[in-house]
Amino acid sequence: MGIAEEIKQKKFKTEYSKAVVNLIYTNSWLHQTHVKLxxxxxxxxxxxxxxxxxxGQHPEPSTVNLLIDRMLDKSSNASRIVDKLEEKGLVLRKQxxxxxxxVDVFISKEGLDxxxxxxKEMESWEKQSRKLSEEESKVLNDLLDKIRS
Amino acid sequence: MGIAEEIKQKKFKTEYSKAVVNLIYTNSWLHQTHVKLxxxxxxxxxxxxxxxxxxGQHPEPSTVNLLIDRMLDKSSNASRIVDKLEEKGLVLRKQxxxxxxxVDVFISKEGLDxxxxxxKEMESWEKQSRKLSEEESKVLNDLLDKIRS
DNA sequence: GTACATTAAATGTAACTACATCCTTTTCAA
DNA sequence: TTGAAAAGGATGTAGTTACATTTAATGTAC
Structure with missing residues (x-):
C-alpha cells in the first residue's frame, strides 16, 4: 500500500512534497518496530x-561531545542518556x-554483551522483514544523501 | 556528504542497514528544519x-479517532494536541x-488562515532547499513504500 | 429491559525532550 | 598573572510523549 492510501491523502502538490510526508511516515513506522525490538x-x-x-569507539572512550556529534537524533540529551546507561551498568564514566x-565514557562488558x-535480534528482524535488495538500498541511500546535500 | 562521513561510521554490514540509519538521520534533519519553520x-x-x-476534511469535521488514524506520528496524543489547538483558537470541538x-473537530477560520x-513558507522552503527532481522523488516514494510493504 | 463487552475520548503519571542556565575548567589576550 | 571569554558537561524546568486507567455512551446477548 502506498503512502497516499495509508494516510488517505489523495493528492499531493508534487512528488517531492509527497516524499517528505512519506519519509516522516516511514520513519515513524521504523521507529515503532525498533521500540518493540x-x-x-x-x-x-x-x-x-x-x-x-x-x-564503535571501543576500546577507546568517547566524550559526551563526541556522542552528541554522532547521535542520529540530535535533540535528545546525551548526558542524561549516559546517566540511564550508567545506572544499568552498561557504561562507565571517568574524568x-x-x-x-x-568525561570519558566507556561501554562495559555488560553493555557489549x-x-x-x-x-542477533536486529539481524533476524532484518532478514525477516527486509523488502529492499542491496541495489535498491544503494539507490535509497543516494537519494537520502542528496536530500540533505 | 554521505551518511557515513556525516556520522563518522566507516562501515555498515549491508547497504540496507546503512539505509535504515540514513532514514533515521535524514528524518531528524528534516524534523529540525520543520521545527524552525x-x-x-x-x-x-x-x-x-x-x-x-x-x-483535508474541511468543511466536514474529523473525530479524534480519524485524526489518530491519519497522523504521521502515531505515538503522540491526538486529544491533547487538539486541546492546544483549541486554546489557540485554531480548531473547534463539538459533540x-x-x-x-x-467529538467533531473543525478547523477554524484562524486555523485556515x-x-x-x-x-507559502513551506513552498518557498521547498523551492530553495529542494535537491530532488520529480523523477527522483518518485523513485524515493516507491522505495519508501516498498520498505513498509 | 438489564448486564456485559466494546468503543470514543479524556485524564493521570512517569519518563523524556527542548531549551536555558549554571558550574567548573581551560584558553587566551592584555 | 589575571580576568574575560569559551568549552564541556550537568542540571532545572516546562512542555510533550508513552502508556495505563477512567468515564461515558453505545452495542449486544439474553
Whole structure:
C-alpha cells in the first residue's frame, strides 16, 4: 500500500512534497518496530544508539561531545542518556585525564554483551522483514544523501 | 556528504542497514528544519500535522479517532494536541450529533488562515532547499513504500 | 429491559525532550 | 598573572510523549 492510501491523502502538490510526508511516515513506522525490538532488553532507541557509538569507539572512550556529534537524533540529551546507561551498568564514566572538564565514557562488558544479543535480534528482524535488495538500498541511500546535500 | 562521513561510521554490514540509519538521520534533519519553520507561528510539528488533516476534511469535521488514524506520528496524543489547538483558537470541538461519545473537530477560520501562511513558507522552503527532481522523488516514494510493504 | 463487552475520548503519571542556565575548567589576550 | 571569554558537561524546568486507567455512551446477548 502506498503512502497516499495509508494516510488517505489523495493528492499531493508534487512528488517531492509527497516524499517528505512519506519519509516522516516511514520513519515513524521504523521507529515503532525498533521500540518493540528493544523493549524486552529495557533499552530506548536513543540509549541503543549511544551504546552503538560507544562500541564503535571501543576500546577507546568517547566524550559526551563526541556522542552528541554522532547521535542520529540530535535533540535528545546525551548526558542524561549516559546517566540511564550508567545506572544499568552498561557504561562507565571517568574524568578525562588531560581535560578535567571532559568525561570519558566507556561501554562495559555488560553493555557489549547486551549489544551482541541485540545484534542477533536486529539481524533476524532484518532478514525477516527486509523488502529492499542491496541495489535498491544503494539507490535509497543516494537519494537520502542528496536530500540533505 | 554521505551518511557515513556525516556520522563518522566507516562501515555498515549491508547497504540496507546503512539505509535504515540514513532514514533515521535524514528524518531528524528534516524534523529540525520543520521545527524552525513552524516555531515563528507557534506550532509544533504534530500540531501542524493535525491542522493539515483537519483542512483535508474541511468543511466536514474529523473525530479524534480519524485524526489518530491519519497522523504521521502515531505515538503522540491526538486529544491533547487538539486541546492546544483549541486554546489557540485554531480548531473547534463539538459533540457529535449521532454518537455522543465522539467529538467533531473543525478547523477554524484562524486555523485556515494560519495554514495558508504556512503553505507559502513551506513552498518557498521547498523551492530553495529542494535537491530532488520529480523523477527522483518518485523513485524515493516507491522505495519508501516498498520498505513498509 | 438489564448486564456485559466494546468503543470514543479524556485524564493521570512517569519518563523524556527542548531549551536555558549554571558550574567548573581551560584558553587566551592584555 | 589575571580576568574575560569559551568549552564541556550537568542540571532545572516546562512542555510533550508513552502508556495505563477512567468515564461515558453505545452495542449486544439474553
Amino acid at each position: 528493544f523493549k524486552p532488553f529495557g533499552l530506548t532507541t536513543p540509549q541503543f544508539n549511544i551504546l552503538r557509538i560507544l562500541r 578525562c585525564g588531560h581535560d578535567r572538564r571532559a 547486551l549489544l551482541s544479543q541485540l545484534d | 513552524f516555531k515563528p507561528f507557534g506550532l509544533t510539528t504534530p500540531q501542524f500535522n493535525i491542522l493539515r488533516i483537519l483542512r 457529535c450529533g449521532h454518537d455522543r461519545r465522539a 494560519l495554514l495558508s501562511q504556512l503553505d
